[in-house]
Amino acid sequence: MTYTQQAPGAATPVLELSGVAKQFGTVRALSGVNLRLFAGEVHALMGQNGAGKSTLIKVLTGVYQADQGDMRLGGKSIRATSTLDAQRLGISTVYQEVNLCPNLSVAENIFAGRYPRKGLAGAWAIDWARMQREARALLARLNLDIDVTQTLASYSVAVQQMVAIARGLSISAQVLILDEPTSSLDDEEVERLYGVLRQLRDQGMAILFVTHFLDQVYALCDRITVLRNGELVGEYPAAELGHNALIAAMVGREMVANPAQVAGASADVKKEQAVLLQARGLARAGSVKPLDLTLHRGEVVGLGGLLGSGRTELARVLFGLDQSDAGELIINDSPVKMDSPAEAIRLGLGLCPEDRKAEGIIGELSVRENIALALQARQGLWPCISRAKQVEMAEYYVKTLGIKTSNIEAPIGQLSGGNQQKAVLGRWLATKPSLLILDEPTRGIDIAAKQEIMNEILVLAKEGMAVLFISSEMEEVVRLSDRIVVMRDRAKVGELPGGTDDHAVYAMIAGQA
Amino acid sequence: QKKIVVGFSQIGAESEWRTANTNSMKTAAAAAGIELKFSDAQQKQENQIKALRSFIAQKVDVIALTPVVESGWDTVLKEIKDAKIPLILMDRSVDSKDTSLYATHIGFDFVKEGEMAGQWLVEKAKTMKGDINVVELQGTVGSAPAIDRKKGFEAAIKAEPRIKIIRSQTGDFTRAKGKEVMEAFLKAEGKKINVLYAHNDDMGIGAIQAIEEAGLKPAKDILVISVDGVKGAFEAMIAGKLNVTVECSPLLGPLVMSTAKDLAAGKTVPRSLIGKDGVYPMETAAKEFPSRQY
């Protein structure tokens, strides 16, 4: 493997890791990894799902203790034994998944551990007013204007992710680490974040950045370190590593990044297909305004909209997680009362939720059990899917979706983020639903896997499954959908045919504003 | 004329003896035309203190108290005295130095019960040969009857050096525990055991079952002594399974009510009134049984 020695200028790295190794039981998550981070650069850490990126970051910040290796910060050897330690050393981290306290207010989550104090009432008392003021100011930098006194749990995952970023930014540090911070943000938010990151870089901060979006890497990063299977592939200047070369380095073989075929092409044929689901004036006070929606068999429908436009809420109402309080829902020509997810599943629906940590995975259960769960729930208590059948099912999806796990009996909570997402998806595909609602299904999934998943979905759609597709990547929505339903402020504002330009969607969102 | 109101703070309903005591108070009050404010403390002294305070707030005419322990009453009794409400102590007394805090004490002594049980055994020992090994089933650790019945018994058996307590364990005053502990005693000590002394009848009855299940004859192979004199104990004695029960009658209601009337009328009453108590050996059980009320 190539390891380029040249560094920007003659400067010594702020942070230098060499020969880091980490093993979990029999899983070798990292072995002999080197990393150099210089002041005033944005450095991308790339690799497929399960390559060891998050583990490397956790070793670096004291969540895990390295089995081997040496870490140097500003030339001095360090060994963080806790996250608190790492923070004290000047390393600020935003971990993958939202690792904040849902019961605390947004402002507190940002300042927890570093509260502004009021002088007089002892150096003890927290200055709440100042904290809220500063929190608002910080979020404003990211263009987020929300009530910072509300609990974090009352906001969507995207907002929570922004709050986590705001927390990371607010810690004045030498090194800032961001593990997939943009996975559920839309383009506009991402642009904002870049602005802030560039500013910090110019002030001399060293930034380590993990993402699966190649465009973002080239837009922002100066150098790239690539990991594969826990091993270092190489360190490259971003400018010198082409798109395809980067993918090759990550995947380990040549692969052409051909976007999945455009689905819209066959839209006309599908129009003929039978209507699967029809919503008339469906509404829920405070979350979805009355809306009509028709889904046909074999059709992929995208939901377009900005953050907080109510797409997740619509999905929840359709799936019976929240009850609608007006309008009607007709499935297969008969009106239904959707009062629980169990009922929805009985009717052949599936929902891959946005927040996989809170609503998706059952952390301590094995990959096998997680994949079998929904199908078993549809069958009821009995008959029980036989162990052999479960194993077969789990192995099938581990293979087709490329889930990287030591074995199918490993607890799903130990999988890397992207692999957890794939397993949850596998759970729903296993039920062979007639309508699958996907809320940010590609969150945190690497570029190679994304293609495979999309192809899998399109194959199923060809076989007659309807798909309702929600994603913060508008380009993805446009490319895959036969039809795009556009939402704004919790209401449907119109429909567009598939294959349209994403600008058309933005125009429709903005047009009637 | 206004009805006399008596506030009565009872310990709880932990045993049949206690329930009989409560019932006696209620029926006596009804018969005497007294309004009884009853409060059950569920075994907690703090609840009793709260009840006493609420009686003060309700301005009752007389207060009757069955204290769960002797100590710790000074503060609230002072408040009662300040409110000029006469107080009758029932069953157990309190250890206040200031005896003006209560008008009278109606009751008896757990120590005395233990002594009577011990004396019966000392008497009986004269007809027995060799060492006399006693196993003891104590009441709940730390509770007043458990401490005093043990104390009294131990004092009484000093008179006969052949009597030895070889095992002593708590049975929490319940049949189930009494049986369980006795089972363990029988396994550990086997045929060495000559006498069982149980701090109440329920544990005694449980232990009798254990003795039978071990293939021994209660009251013959192992003498059984217990305290309280509840119905079950009399049945066991009639069946020839229990040797003796020591009782102090729980039927104190009429005495308390007549005293209460006197106090409400401003009369002075004796400082101390003693309830009826007695020893009921097996032989008298059949005769006594029909006249038992509880």
Next chain:
Amino acid sequence: MSTVDQSSWVQRVQTHHLLWPLVTLTLILMVNASLNPGFWMLQWRDGHLYGSVIDILNRASPLMLVALGMTLVIATRGIDISVGATVAISAAVAALMVGGKLVITDGVAQHVSRFPMWLAIGCALLTALACGLWNGVLVAKIGLQPIIATLILMVAGRGVAQLLTDGQIVTVYYAPYFFIGSGYLWGLPFALFIAGFVYLVMHLAVTRTALGLFIQAIGINPAAARLAGVRERLISICVYAFCGLTAGAAGLIISSNVKSADGNNAGNLLELDAILAVTLGGTLLTGGRFSLAGSLIGALIIQTLTSTIYSIGVPPEINLVVKAAVVFVVMLMQSAEFRRAVRGWVMRPSAGSKA
């Protein structure tokens, strides 16, 4: 080849979730046996086995039953502190309905019950089931926190039991009823067979149906389980109801064993023992993974400990200190973190001496 097999076998044993509970049980048994020479002695008496071990098994049966029911409740992230009260209620119902007296007809002594025994047992179990159902509805439908929902029944339940029995201890005189709690089958206590049967049924239910999977899913992540289509409320209610039922069965055993029902004292503090048994068996109180066999072992640990305290002549004043010390030791032994720390303490000095 064989060495590979062996090492994997050793590893399987070392990581088995029942290892430490079993080690604990063995240790306590050994302590008991060394202080009490007759401990392992078994005699054949009156057509059944007789000895300390039999006593322990017999005494542990009600606790095992309750612990089994409690295991499922705890696995769903709940807790049921009303089991003691349920025991008292079921015992009271059974004892009142069986009642019984000795009648002599045509010179033949006969035990006569007030109601047929099966009806009495049925009613007692139904009442207990109703108690459990009540808890389940409060938790799953109304959404009260489990501890407070079951606290209501814990407080009121004993009152109900005493109300039924009018505050008296109801003695049962109907001999066939005694079989449940003190009868023997094939030389072993009948109560043990009840516990064994319930364990078997539950084991089949959680392994042969999807119940085990669903309960774990609910306990680990209720939101995700619900979203995956698990009917989490229904299952929670059933689990509480079942826990009530096992407590009811325990109530029958206890009342039959002492031939009476004591509304105030029957099953006192049983809830704590049951929860302790479940945790000693390796089930986490935070819900999720559970072990039925572990709970059985936990119950045996507790009963063996109790019986040890009685039979080795610990003075009653220090009963609790001994019990506390054992619980501390047991839980430390079961903590992987503690074992690691001990390994560290042992290794470090020796490594230091080498250097």
Next chain:
Amino acid sequence: MKLATKYIPLAATVSLFAVMSAFGSLSYNGFFSAQVFLNLLVDNAFLVVVAVGMTFVILSGGIDLSVGSVVALSTIVLAKLVEHWHWHLAVAIPLVLCMGALFGAFMGWLIQRFRLQPFIVTLAGMFLARGLCYLISIDSISITDAAYTVLAQTRIHLWADGPMLSISAILALVVLAVAVFLAHCTQFGRTVYAIGGSEHSAVLMGLPVARTNVAVYALSGFCAALGGVVFTFYMLSGYGLHAVGLELDAIAAVVIGGTLLSGGVGYMLGTLFGVLTLGIIQTLIMFDGSLSSWWTRIVIGALLFVFCVLQRVFEARKK
């Protein structure tokens, strides 16, 4: 007036308390007097103190079953020191408080260091403390020390000849005030909430989780010991059977006050009203005075039921 959603459980508790008081005042003679309501505080001062400590533990997602036994242990140690060994109060009381805090810290350390379950650690702690009581003395010990008696029996009149409070009641209010400050205005308090919300996240956020966990149990032990001191003011005695089952009362008070047992959500003030609610249920039953022992239990259960269900309904409505 619009009520922030987070205050709803608290508001529910407070208004239901008001309804119960109104009911009592209308139904029973002598109920509606300032002294009866102040007595709720006077009689339950120890419970307030203990429940405040318990609130911190529950907020952090743990539980402490040892508090009742620690109260008993404190009373008996105090009685022994003051009565039998004639120690001065000013030495004996701080010593007992230290003992409680150390006891709690020890349990907290076990829980934190060896990842043990709080439920069993504190259950063992409960056995241990109760057992130590019996080792010190089986019988109850009266406290007759003059200074002590004065402290215990001093009554502070709110106005001349008006209703009065005891020193303990005032102490309880002070403890509550300090706890409110601790919980809402200090790093420690907020860390407790954060741990209750998600311990894993709190660790990743770099909060001092280990230290706080131990401190929470130490605080609870301290409050329990202080509760024990207040208890001796109340009873003037030390006894191994004091405060049996107090832990359940404390947990019930905390939960009724709107704190979630799963941690992270709740208020100190709610705990005060939780205690007062339990107190008023008892007072209602005492004023009624016609219930038999078993009906007393059934009615307590029923009132608890009505209260909790109404609280739920109230919350559901407001949301």
